[in-house]
Amino acid sequence: MSERAHLPTGQEAIRVKGWRGAHRYLLLRRLSQAFFLALFLLGPWFGLWWVAGTLAGSRTFGLLPLTDPLVLLQGVAAGHWPEMTALTGALIVLAAYALIGGRVYCSWVCPINPVTDAAHWLHDRLGLPKGWQPKRSARLWLLAAALGASALTGTIAWEAVNPVTMLHRGLVFGMGFAWAMVAAVFVFDLLVSRHGWCGHLCPVGAFYGLVGTRSLLRVSARNRAACDDCMDCYAVCPESQVISPALRGGPGDTPLILSPDCTNCGRCIDVCSVDVFTFTHRFDARVSAPPETVNNARSQRAA
Amino acid sequence: MLATPPPRAPDRRRFLKETARMAGGCAVAGSALAWLARDARALPAQALRPPGALPESAFLSACIRCGLCVRDCPYDTLKLAELGADGPATGTPYFTAREVACEMCDDIPCVAACPTGALDPALDDIDDARMGTAVLVDQENCLNFLGLRCDVCYRVCPVIDEAITLEMSHNTRSGHHAIFAPTVHAARCTGCGLCEKSCVLPEAAIKVLPARLARGASADHYRKGWEERERNGGPVVEGIIDLPDRVPDSAFEPAFKLPEAGQ
Ligand code: SF4
Ligand code: SF4
Ligand code: SF4
Ligand code: SF4
Ligand code: SF4
Numbered sequence: 001m002s003e004r005a006h007l008p009t010g011q012e013a014i015r016v017k018g019w020r021g022a023h024r025y026l027l028l029r030r031l032s033q034a035f036f037l038a039l040f041l042l043g044p045w046f047g048l049w050w051v052a053g054t055l056a057g058s059r060t061f062g063l064l065p066l067t068d069p070l071v072l073l074q075g076v077a078a079g080h081w082p083e084m085t086a087l088t089g090a091l092i093v094l095a096a097y098a099l100i101g102g103r104v105y106c107s108w109v110c111p112i113n114p115v116t117d118a119a120h121w122l123h124d125r126l127g128l129p130k131g132w133q134p135k136r137s138a139r140l141w142l143l144a145a146a147l148g149a150s151a152l153t154g155t156i157a158w159e160a161v162n163p164v165t166m167l168h169r170g171l172v173f174g175m176g177f178a179w180a181m182v183a184a185v186f187v188f189d190l191l192v193s194r195h196g197w198c199g200h201l202c203p204v205g206a207f208y209g210l211v212g213t214r215s216l217l218r219v220s221a222r223n224r225a226a227c228d229d230c231m232d233c234y235a236v237c238p239e240s241q242v243i244s245p246a247l248r249g250g251p252g253d254t255p256l257i258l259s260p261d262c263t264n265c266g267r268c269i270d271v272c273s274v275d276v277f278t279f280t281h282r283f284d285a286r287v288s289a290p291p292e293t294v295n296n297a298r299s300q301r302a303a
Numbered sequence: 304m305l306a307t308p309p310p311r312a313p314d315r316r317r318f319l320k321e322t323a324r325m326a327g328g329c330a331v332a333g334s335a336l337a338w339l340a341r342d343a344r345a346l347p348a349q350a351l352r353p354p355g356a357l358p359e360s361a362f363l364s365a366c367i368r369c370g371l372c373v374r375d376c377p378y379d380t381l382k383l384a385e386l387g388a389d390g391p392a393t394g395t396p397y398f399t400a401r402e403v404a405c406e407m408c409d410d411i412p413c414v415a416a417c418p419t420g421a422l423d424p425a426l427d428d429i430d431d432a433r434m435g436t437a438v439l440v441d442q443e444n445c446l447n448f449l450g451l452r453c454d455v456c457y458r459v460c461p462v463i464d465e466a467i468t469l470e471m472s473h474n475t476r477s478g479h480h481a482i483f484a485p486t487v488h489a490a491r492c493t494g495c496g497l498c499e500k501s502c503v504l505p506e507a508a509i510k511v512l513p514a515r516l517a518r519g520a521s522a523d524h525y526r527k528g529w530e531e532r533e534r535n536g537g538p539v540v541e542g543i544i545d546l547p548d549r550v551p552d553s554a555f556e557p558a559f560k561l562p563e564a565g566q
Contacts, residue, residue: 057418
């Protein structure tokens with residue numbers, strides 16, 4: 001490990017790339033999250049009904065239907081076969097996320113993401129312990145439990161507690177006590193379990209992860225030869241288990257982060273001062289030549 | 304020489320333990336969720352579902368809580384239930400008649416907006432909607448029942464003279480007036496709530512209730528003799544002797560006598 005491991009996470013990247021350069025994707029993500037929320041708020045706030053509805057189901061420009069496939073799937077499990085409009089909407093959403101990356105939903109759209117990010121930021125600042133760390137697969141079990149409960153009760157069960165749709169619906173239609181739900185997620189992530197909600201439990205994220213298993217948009221540790229082991233990417237990545245296979249892979253191992261858990265947030269790209277990571281597609285397995293070889297070639301030529 | 308493979312039992316045991324723990328957690332979480340979701344199935348009496356809504360149990364499996372019906376209602380009748388603040392399952396659409404009633408739009412925009420069929424697209428005539436049934440719950444305070452001519456609930460009804468009528472009877476209190484009793488006919492009442500909304504009393508004397516509270520139900524095997532006879536074009540059972548009705552008059556001698564007072 002280099003000495004820089006002692007610096008606070010991200011300091012080196014800020015020094016090398018400037019604050020903006022070291023927060024490029026973070027800023028873009030916040031913009032994207034605000035953009036998607038704003039689309040839904042234009043109607044109720046300014047009477048501009050480009051998009052009506054909520055994340056669970058919406059209509060854009062009076063025409064394009066979009067439906068949350070997981071909500072609809074629970075409805076089917078509960079015994080209701082939906083009308084064409086909802087089915088079409090769900091298929092469009094499924095196709096989009098299957099193509100660009102399922103958990104792109106998590107880091108670029110989901111309104112809970114800024115909440116859990118904030119919890120993690122504070123958690124870091126306060127230097128709190130990791131806390132309870134259930135297996136990452138717990139969210140898949142919870143997803144199965146949500147579908148099971150839907151089938152059992154004949155209702156769309158997860159929607160009774162889902163903080164994602166609750167927060168979104170709350171912002172667009174009126175909160176009620178949905179704040180309590182969001183606060184609970186924040187406190188859980190802050191005090192009980194680091195990265196607990198989005199990283200271990202949320203079945204919505206798990207579902208979108210499954211949807212994007214074969215998706216195109218991928219982060220590649222293309223320049224992994226330049227890695228100086230500062231470990232900053234591990235520190236910022238909400239799903240740090242996905243990095244090693246790509247970053248630590250030997251020659252012949254793909255530099256692509258292919259795990260469906262990767263949220264395509266781009267934090268690893270931002271935080272790396274030597275630009276190891278980059279966005280690309282899943283068929284681009286190029287690896288940059290290690291700098292040693294370049295140096296060697298140069299020294300050989302010089303000799 | 305091959306090294307002896309490492310013993311696998313502890314691995315397998317750990318795997319089984321992890322799986323068992325996850326399955327256990329999953330069962331607990333699932334049951335908690337099921338309990339919560341079941342809990343949310345109780346719809347308060349004053350919360351009415353939009354026109355065309357499937358029966359409550361089917362509705363909860365169909366409605367994705369998108370709010371499109373709410374957005375397309377031109378009278379802002381519908382609301383999405385807020386967590387902890389309103390009664391119905393969180394995020395589902397409902398209205399409270401006394402606050403804003405359903406104006407029974409001809410083109411039923413709420414149903415047209417629903418992407419899932421939670422509001423049944425088969426409903427093409429708003430007069431066929433059954434959001435609930437109006438019941439004149441308080442005859443002691445209804446002004447018409449007191450013998451006045453308020454008539455407001457009757458006049459605002461979009462299905463006037465079919466869903467609600469004024470039934471005239473003798474006013475025994477004054478002895479020489481009439482009572483015009485607002486009377487709801489469930490077969491035609493849509494449950495729009497305009498009558499309840501418009502009732503002039505501080506607390507409405509006529510209220511729209513969900514059918515499960517407003518209505519009784521006849522047993523399957525009950526037959527109404529007069530209907531059967533009409534359908535049959537004569538008595539259903541042949542050879543029934545119709546005994547003359549006994550009318551109490553002066554000639555009538557009861558088989559036993561009540562003891563007289565003072566005896
Ligand atoms: S894991 Fe769940 S709550 Fe977290 S960002 Fe993804 S969908 Fe949102
Ligand atoms: S690997 Fe990079 S893009 Fe993927 S979740 Fe981690 S930080 Fe985000
Ligand atoms: S029929 Fe009209 S007034 Fe009634 S709920 Fe539907 S849109 Fe609103
Ligand atoms: S439009 Fe349909 S699915 Fe959406 S909230 Fe209304 S009833 Fe539910
Ligand atoms: S609820 Fe009242 S106003 Fe509406 S149809 Fe029934 S009787 Fe008429």
